[in-house]
Amino acid sequence: MRILVANGTVVCPVQNINEKKDVIIENDIISSIEKPGSVPSAGFDRVIDASSMVVAPGLVDMHTHLREPGHEGAETIATGTRSAASGGFTSIAAMPNTNPVNDNPYVTSFIKTKAKEEGVIKVYPIGAITVNIDGKELAEIGEMHNAGIIAVSDDGNCVMDSYVMRKAMDYCKQFGLPVIDHCEDMNLKGQGVMNDGYYSMKLGLRGIPAVSEDIMVARDVALCHHTGCRTHIAHVSSKGSVRFIRDAKQDGIPVTAEVTPHHLFLTEEAVAGYNPSTKVNPPLRTDEDIEALIQGLKKGIIDVIATDHAPHSIEKKDIEFQLAKSGMIGFETALPLCLELVRKKHVKMPELIKLMSANPAKILGIQGGSLEKGTCADIVIFDQDREWTYTEDAIVSKSKNSPFIGKTLKGKVLYTVCSGRIVYEA
Amino acid sequence: MKKFQQKHLLGTENLSKEELLDIIETAKKFKDLINKGHDRIATLEGKIVVLMFFEPSTRTRSSFEIAAKRLGASTIDFSSIKSSATKGETLIDTAKNLEAMQPDVFVIRHSNSGTPYLLSKIQNIPIINAGDGFHEHPSQALLDLMTILEHKPHIEKQKVLIVGDIAHSRVARSNIYSLKTMGADVAVCGPATMLPPEINKLGVKVYTELDKALPNYDVVMMLRIQAERGSINNQFPSLREYSRFWGLKDKSKPLMKPDVLIMHPGPMNRGVEISQSVADSERSVILPQVTNGVAIRMSLLHKVCNGKSIEEVI
Numbered sequence: 001m002r003i004l005v006a007n008g009t010v011v012c013p014v015q016n017i018n019e020k021k022d023v024i025i026e027n028d029i030i031s032s033i034e035k036p037g038s039v040p041s042a043g044f045d046r047v048i049d050a051s052s053m054v055v056a057p058g059l060v061d062m063h064t065h066l067r068e069p070g071h072e073g074a075e076t077i078a079t080g081t082r083s084a085a086s087g088g089f090t091s092i093a094a095m096p097n098t099n100p101v102n103d104n105p106y107v108t109s110f111i112k113t114k115a116k117e118e119g120v121i122k123v124y125p126i127g128a129i130t131v132n133i134d135g136k137e138l139a140e141i142g143e144m145h146n147a148g149i150i151a152v153s154d155d156g157n158c159v160m161d162s163y164v165m166r167k168a169m170d171y172c173k174q175f176g177l178p179v180i181d182h183c184e185d186m187n188l189k190g191q192g193v194m195n196d197g198y199y200s201m202k203l204g205l206r207g208i209p210a211v212s213e214d215i216m217v218a219r220d221v222a223l224c225h226h227t228g229c230r231t232h233i234a235h236v237s238s239k240g241s242v243r244f245i246r247d248a249k250q251d252g253i254p255v256t257a258e259v260t261p262h263h264l265f266l267t268e269e270a271v272a273g274y275n276p277s278t279k280v281n282p283p284l285r286t287d288e289d290i291e292a293l294i295q296g297l298k299k300g301i302i303d304v305i306a307t308d309h310a311p312h313s314i315e316k317k318d319i320e321f322q323l324a325k326s327g328m329i330g331f332e333t334a335l336p337l338c339l340e341l342v343r344k345k346h347v348k349m350p351e352l353i354k355l356m357s358a359n360p361a362k363i364l365g366i367q368g369g370s371l372e373k374g375t376c377a378d379i380v381i382f383d384q385d386r387e388w389t390y391t392e393d394a395i396v397s398k399s400k401n402s403p404f405i406g407k408t409l410k411g412k413v414l415y416t417v418c419s420g421r422i423v424y425e426a
Numbered sequence: 427m428k429k430f431q432q433k434h435l436l437g438t439e440n441l442s443k444e445e446l447l448d449i450i451e452t453a454k455k456f457k458d459l460i461n462k463g464h465d466r467i468a469t470l471e472g473k474i475v476v477l478m479f480f481e482p483s484t485r486t487r488s489s490f491e492i493a494a495k496r497l498g499a500s501t502i503d504f505s506s507i508k509s510s511a512t513k514g515e516t517l518i519d520t521a522k523n524l525e526a527m528q529p530d531v532f533v534i535r536h537s538n539s540g541t542p543y544l545l546s547k548i549q550n551i552p553i554i555n556a557g558d559g560f561h562e563h564p565s566q567a568l569l570d571l572m573t574i575l576e577h578k579p580h581i582e583k584q585k586v587l588i589v590g591d592i593a594h595s596r597v598a599r600s601n602i603y604s605l606k607t608m609g610a611d612v613a614v615c616g617p618a619t620m621l622p623p624e625i626n627k628l629g630v631k632v633y634t635e636l637d638k639a640l641p642n643y644d645v646v647m648m649l650r651i652q653a654e655r656g657s658i659n660n661q662f663p664s665l666r667e668y669s670r671f672w673g674l675k676d677k678s679k680p681l682m683k684p685d686v687l688i689m690h691p692g693p694m695n696r697g698v699e700i701s702q703s704v705a706d707s708e709r710s711v712i713l714p715q716v717t718n719g720v721a722i723r724m725s726l727l728h729k730v731c732n733g734k735s736i737e738e739v740i
Contacts, residue, residue, distance in 0.1 A: 201622035204539035204561030204596060274540035319516055320538045322559075 008050025012371040028420035058090025058378030062360040063306035070099025075311035081119035083397035085424040087331035088380035088413040103128035103139035105147035153180035169229035183216035214240030237282035239292035258304035276324035311399030336409035381415040437562035438604040453725035468498025469733030474529040493723035567600035582609030590649030
């Protein structure tokens with residue numbers, strides 16, 4: 001199969017390209033990038049006129065929940081990868097909080113096999129740090145590494161025991177695996193369900209203070225320094241966390257960090273009205289935190305934008321706020337939301353693409369994030385100006401838990417190409 | 427005057443001064459009629475009031491039940507222990523099932539903040555919030571306001587101090603909203619662990635020293651220390667210490683204005699937040715609060731259910 005993506009604005013931060021080009025795909029490889037119009041369209045199986053579009057490396061999402069095995073009512077590898085493809089993603093990393101938990105090589109293999117058979121994009125399993133993600137005993141990290149995990153994390157469960165976390169880092173370092181932590185002091189969190197602040201006070205909801213995150217970021221940075229193991233801070237949401245990560249990076253500590261689109265574009269105010277779709281962990285915080293997160297992106301303190309796509313069935317979500325599960329879906333809204341960062345001139349387009357492709361790929365040590373000749377043809381093609389309304393009916397994910405339903409979004413993915421195959425077409 | 431004509435009563439936050447006064451005006455009418463010997467003022471004859479109390483409550487439930495019965499309505503006591511809540515049915519299903527039986531009003535008490543709001547969105551029967559989590563308890567704030575007005579009609583000149591666990595108190599929030607709307611000067615006092623840092627954004631003064639605050643206030647409203655909602659959980663070291671720092675005791679009496687009003691939403695922990703002699707002193711209006719509670723709840727049920735005119739039924 002030969003595809004010509006003609007006359008698009010090609011954005012490849014790795015090669016420092018940000019101009020009109022033709023991209024030629026042969027089978028699963030990018031065979032060349034040429035001056036626009038220099039390639040005759042004859043002889044191609046498919047010609048995509050990308051004149052008004054951006055052509056970029058397929059997006060990489062290093063924090064997702066595909067819910068399979070165990071919670072297929074909310075999402076499956078088949079539906080999750082299709083949802084991701086429609087959002088422009090070609091590689092995603094799946095968190096281990098499935099049922100059973102991905103804490104052994106058999107579950108890892110199951111996910112890989114299932115992804116190959118039923119998925120439309122690349123799925124990279126993340127293994128658990130501890131058995132059953134309960135923070136006590138190390139999972140079979142080496143065995144899972146052999147089976148194909150690319151990182152470890154206990155996902156929503158912060159590893160509270162610092163001894164266990166230290167040993168996990170020492171152990172992972174020998175395999176070159178990054179440790180991803182959900183930083184949250186569970187004692188400080190208590191029974192909190194939203195950010196601790198003005199709105200929690202008004203709504204009478206128990207608060208999760210930002211310091212519960214800050215304190216664990218500080219600990220992880222200290223452990224990262226001590227062990228030298230690459231450490232990645234998941235979904236940074238607070239100003240304090242940004243400060244600790246900034247200081248760590250200045251000292252050359254090998255820590256990296258991600259932020260989600262919802263923490264960049266929603267504040268705690270969204271919870272007023274008790275809409276369970278706004279319940280996420282870490283919680284939506286304040287304008288001041290958002291300002292720090294954006295500064296973090298601009299200054300390279302935060303390396304990655306990741307969705308934390310967290311589908312939940314309606315039975316788990318459309319109930320009292322306190323009882324609802326935390327999390328929102330994110331694949332399909334991520335790029336349009338984040339294009340706002342470019343429109344507001346916080347970052348330039350190549351930087352945004354890097355935050356959403358090359359950087360996470362590098363942290364995980366996987367392919368992706370580049371349109372260099374000879375690399376795997378993972379490509380997203382989008383119209384950065386097209387406006388569309390995000391409706392419940394149009395959601396590709398099996399779950400509908402998004403506070404962005406009904407909103408008009410700007411920027412639309414039109415094609416997603418994974419390994420040279422068109423896996424999504426608007 | 428703008429009357430209270432909202433479909434639901436979810437809180438005091440969105441009630442105007444006129445609406446607050448309208449509810450109290452009607453409550454006064456009921457109270458006067460009862461005092462004149464009318465024990466039944468059947469404006470809600472034939473109506474059905476569903477009492478959905480998903481949290482233990484004796485006085486608020488009894489108060490609503492007496493109010494409903496005095497208005498001639500029938501009540502269904504739907505408390506969670508006897509109901510499907512223990513059988514795994516969701517709250518939304520429970521409410522929709524009850525809605526299908528076509529009652530006239532739901533009176534809801536729930537430990538989860540926001541529950542009455544949620545139910546107001548998914549079904550059509552009017553809702554009266556009888557207390558949701560730490561969020562609001564509007565009928566309490568209204569009966570408190572009615573009681574204050576009986577003694578201090580110029581509320582805009584009054585200074586009200588609310589003392590105790592402000593963080594976990596729906597009574598405090600509802601009172602802050604209604605009293606601020608009425609123009610009163612409101613302050614809160616309690617241990618720093620029980621004062622949300624952002625509470626001042628509601629326009630209240632904040633004290634941690636009770637003795638310093640007491641001399642300035644015309645109304646002192648003591649809140650119950652609610653051990654059952656995990657209030658103690660290291661919020662303060664002991665009941666003894668709490669009582670010494672934030673309790674109203676005999677020693678507090680000379681600090682307060684001679685015409686101070688002492689209030690408590692009940693049930694009281696005598697000897698913890700309030701001493702025997704203060705609770706039973708001539709400055710205490712704790713029992714009149716309870717009496718006014720029935721009148722306020724009659725007014726709310728009457729208004730939300732569009733009762734017949736009072737003149738017509740007496």
